Amino acid sequence: MSKQKNYNSRSFHLFRNYIIYSILVVIIGIVVQYGVFSVFAVRQKMKMFDQQVDAALLPINERHMDSVLVDLFKKKVFLETRFQMSKADSINLSINLKDSILQLELKGVVIKSTKITDFEVDQFLYQLKPATYQHLFGTQSQVKSYLSTINKAPIVVKKAPKDTTEAQASSVKMEPLKTEVVHWMLKLDKEIILKIEGSDQYSQSDWWIGQKFWFKENMNSFKNLKETIRFKVPEYYPVIRLVISESDAKAIYRALPAKPFVGIRL
Amino acid sequence: MINDESNFKGELNTCIGKKGKLIKFIFWLLMPIFLWFIILFFLVGIPYLENRPFIFEKTLSAIQESENNSKFEKELQAGIARIQKKMDRLTPGGTYLIVNTSDNTFSLYRNKALVREGLCSTGSYIKLEADDNKNWVFQTPKGVFSIQGKITSPVWRKPDWAFVEEGLPIPGANSSSRFEYGVLGDYALSLGKGYLIHGTLYKRFLGQPVTHGCIRMNDDDLKTVYQSLPIGAKVFIY
Numbered sequence: 001m002s003k004q005k006n007y008n009s010r011s012f013h014l015f016r017n018y019i020i021y022s023i024l025v026v027i028i029g030i031v032v033q034y035g036v037f038s039v040f041a042v043r044q045k046m047k048m049f050d051q052q053v054d055a056a057l058l059p060i061n062e063r064h065m066d067s068v069l070v071d072l073f074k075k076k077v078f079l080e081t082r083f084q085m086s087k088a089d090s091i092n093l094s095i096n097l098k099d100s101i102l103q104l105e106l107k108g109v110v111i112k113s114t115k116i117t118d119f120e121v122d123q124f125l126y127q128l129k130p131a132t133y134q135h136l137f138g139t140q141s142q143v144k145s146y147l148s149t150i151n152k153a154p155i156v157v158k159k160a161p162k163d164t165t166e167a168q169a170s171s172v173k174m175e176p177l178k179t180e181v182v183h184w185m186l187k188l189d190k191e192i193i194l195k196i197e198g199s200d201q202y203s204q205s206d207w208w209i210g211q212k213f214w215f216k217e218n219m220n221s222f223k224n225l226k227e228t229i230r231f232k233v234p235e236y237y238p239v240i241r242l243v244i245s246e247s248d249a250k251a252i253y254r255a256l257p258a259k260p261f262v263g264i265r266l
Numbered sequence: 267m268i269n270d271e272s273n274f275k276g277e278l279n280t281c282i283g284k285k286g287k288l289i290k291f292i293f294w295l296l297m298p299i300f301l302w303f304i305i306l307f308f309l310v311g312i313p314y315l316e317n318r319p320f321i322f323e324k325t326l327s328a329i330q331e332s333e334n335n336s337k338f339e340k341e342l343q344a345g346i347a348r349i350q351k352k353m354d355r356l357t358p359g360g361t362y363l364i365v366n367t368s369d370n371t372f373s374l375y376r377n378k379a380l381v382r383e384g385l386c387s388t389g390s391y392i393k394l395e396a397d398d399n400k401n402w403v404f405q406t407p408k409g410v411f412s413i414q415g416k417i418t419s420p421v422w423r424k425p426d427w428a429f430v431e432e433g434l435p436i437p438g439a440n441s442s443s444r445f446e447y448g449v450l451g452d453y454a455l456s457l458g459k460g461y462l463i464h465g466t467l468y469k470r471f472l473g474q475p476v477t478h479g480c481i482r483m484n485d486d487d488l489k490t491v492y493q494s495l496p497i498g499a500k501v502f503i504y
Contacts, residue, residue, distance in 0.1 A: 064331060072342040079349040086356055091408065091504055104504055106410050108356025111364050111502045153391060155403065160396040160430045167433035251368035255408060255504035 030229060037228040041236035042124055045191070049132045065130065073130060074098070077138045078265035083108070085140045085261045092140070092261040093252070095194075095242070097121065102244055104255055112252060117200070118243040125192075125238050125266055133266075140261040141188040148184035148253060149213050181209040182249040185217065187237070188262055195241040198249025240264070362500040363463075363491060365481055367406050370473050372483065374494060382490055385473040387466065387482040388503075394427055402427040404478040411457040411501045416492065420454035420464060422446040427478065451485060453492040457501060463491065 065073065078096065085092045086108030094103045097119055104112035128136065146152075161167035182198030197210065224234035244252075357378055364373045367388040374382040389406035424444045429436045437443045451465015466472070466482040476482075481503075483491060495501075 065335070069335060069339055069342070072339060072346065076342050076345045076349065079346060079353065083349050083352055086353070089409070106502050106504070108353055109358070109362075109410075109500075109502060111504050112366070153405065155391050155393050155405075157393045157395060160394055161433035163433040165433070167431065247369060251366055251504070254368050257408075 030225075033231075034225055034228045037231075037233055038224070038236070040233045041224075044233055045236045045238070046124065046127070049136065050129065052132075052135055070130075071098075074133070074137075074265055077134055078263060080138060081140055081263035085263055088140075088261055090257040090260060091255050092263070093256060094263040094265075095240070096265045097240075098265055102242065102248075102252070104252055112248070112255070114244050114248040114252070116242050116244055120239075120241040121266060122238040122240070124236075125240070136190055136192070137264050137266070140263055141190045141192065143186045143256075143260050143262060144189050145187045146184065147187075147217065149181045149209065150184070150250060150253065152254060154254075180250065181206060181213070182246050182253065183210045183213050184249070184253050186262065191237055192264075193237045193239045194262070195239060196249055196253070197241070197243045198246035199243055200245040202246065358500050360499060361494045361496070362502065363495060365406070365501065365503045367408065367475070367503060370475060372481070372487070372491075374491060376494065381494070382487065384484070384487045386487070387468075387472055387477050388475055389477055389479045390475050394431060396430050400426075400430075402430075402478075406477070406479050406481060406503060407459075407461065408503050411461075411503065413455050413495050413497050413499045413501065414458045415456035416495075416497060417454045417456070419452060420450040420462070422450050425460070451483075451488055453488050455492060455495060463501070464488070 078094075082094050082105065085094070085105065089107075091104055091106045091111070094105055095101075095116075096103070097116070100116040100119070102114050102116050103110050158170070161170055184196050186194040186196075188194065195214075199210070227234040358375075359377060361374065361376045361381075364375070365386060365388065366372070370386055370388055372384060372386045373380055390404045392404045393401055394404070395401045422445070424446060426436050449467055450462070454462045454464040456462055461479055461481075463481045463483065465485055465488045468476070468482075469484055472482065472484055
């Protein structure tokens with residue numbers, strides 16, 4: 001009886017171990033697969049960017065450029081982009097990561113300038129060949145889609161009062177100014193994602209709401225995992241993440257038109 | 267016998283001495299050539315065997331590259347100066363006003379330098395819906411505008427929404443009840459399409475979005491802005 005019990009217990013342990021090891025192997029397999037396919041995705045994107053490059057620009061790639069030349073080259077590319085953007089009638093965004101400045105420009109006039117307090121750029125963008133860099137940042141990018149924690153126009157609908165008494169009663173009510181979490185994301189037509197976080201020492205908004213917004217957004221990369229399980233190379237979008245003051249993040253977001261142009265200098 | 271032997275040895279020594287000198291001479295003559303060939307082998311032979319550019323070719327290309335780079339640097343600098351000049355020309359040299367509708371602030375610039383800034387009030391973003399499917403959105407327009415007219419002691423000609431908002435019946439187009447005196451301050455600057463920069467009786471609301479689309483300022487700021495901005499001056503609203 002006891003022998004039988006021992007045997008049962010041993011086979012149960014063996015079965016349990018088998019299950020645990022199988023799960024572990026599957027998880028490790030998925031992680032490795034995800035890693036390999038993600039690397040493929042990045043390489044594919046780099047190849048795609050390189051192939052898009054205008055052949056006339058290719059000699060730039062052959063040139064050995066020291067840091068001074070690279071700096072001048074990027075400066076010129078950025079100025080050219082800003083000059084192109086100045087021809088548009090609407091407000092546009094210029095991001096200078098070298099000087100940590102984010103600006104709103106209208107017809108070439110800087111109407112708002114704010115300090116970028118922190119930023120992160122995907123290493124991918126620093127690996128670009130000069131011609132690819134010129135192709136990506138030498139012309140203006142246009143915003144394809146927005147995602148934000150705040151409304152573009154905070155419109156409040158109000159019904160017209162029926163008489164003067166009702167009008168007087170409603171005019172006394174003054175809405176207090178709301179503190180809002182200001183985080184927004186722009187997807188550019190050149191397949192780059194800009195993530196802007198409004199945060200500073202004066203921020204009064206709830207930190208958790210912002211984190212929830214980014215968590216939800218990051219959950220979209222779960223799609224990538226599903227793709228890799230199906231042996232498909234996932235989509236890769238290089239990301240630039242910026243932190244600016246909360247009030248400026250709100251003012252800039254609300255000032256931007258539906259499809260603004262964006263100029264970036266790395 | 268001894269003498270013959272010693273003579274022979276002497277001749278041999280002389281002969282060996284001459285040959286030795288000759289060998290030494292040839293050795294010192296060939297040594298630099300030999301060394302030159304060794305150097306040449308390192309400079310040319312090995313790169314040739316490895317199928318890579320010769321060292322002097324590299325040096326030449328480095329010189330060429332450095333010349334090209336200095337030329338490229340000059341081109342870049344000239345390009346930057348040219349575009350920077352164009353960009354600088356886009357910013358008005360005279361006086362212009364920038365209005366921030368999010369923070370409800372304004373900045374007045376003269377010769378590209380900030381001369382005054384302060385609070386203002388802009389559109390409330392209220393959408394007023396009347397019973398007859400009419401609606402109005404009280405929003406300050408964004409973009410670049412220019413001063414189209416300047417008025418002193420402006421009179422407000424109340425539009426329809428002003429009556430709807432107060433729960434009053436809409437009077438006729440030229441009814442006297444449409445005209446209000448003294449509510450717009452001492453000055454008004456027209457931006458077109460009925461939008462004005464004007465004064466206000468409700469100074470406690472400055473810094474808040476409370477207007478119907480116009481830009482309100484306090485008396486001192488309004489006076490400065492009125493005196494500084496000529497007709498045609500640019501107003502940037504964002």
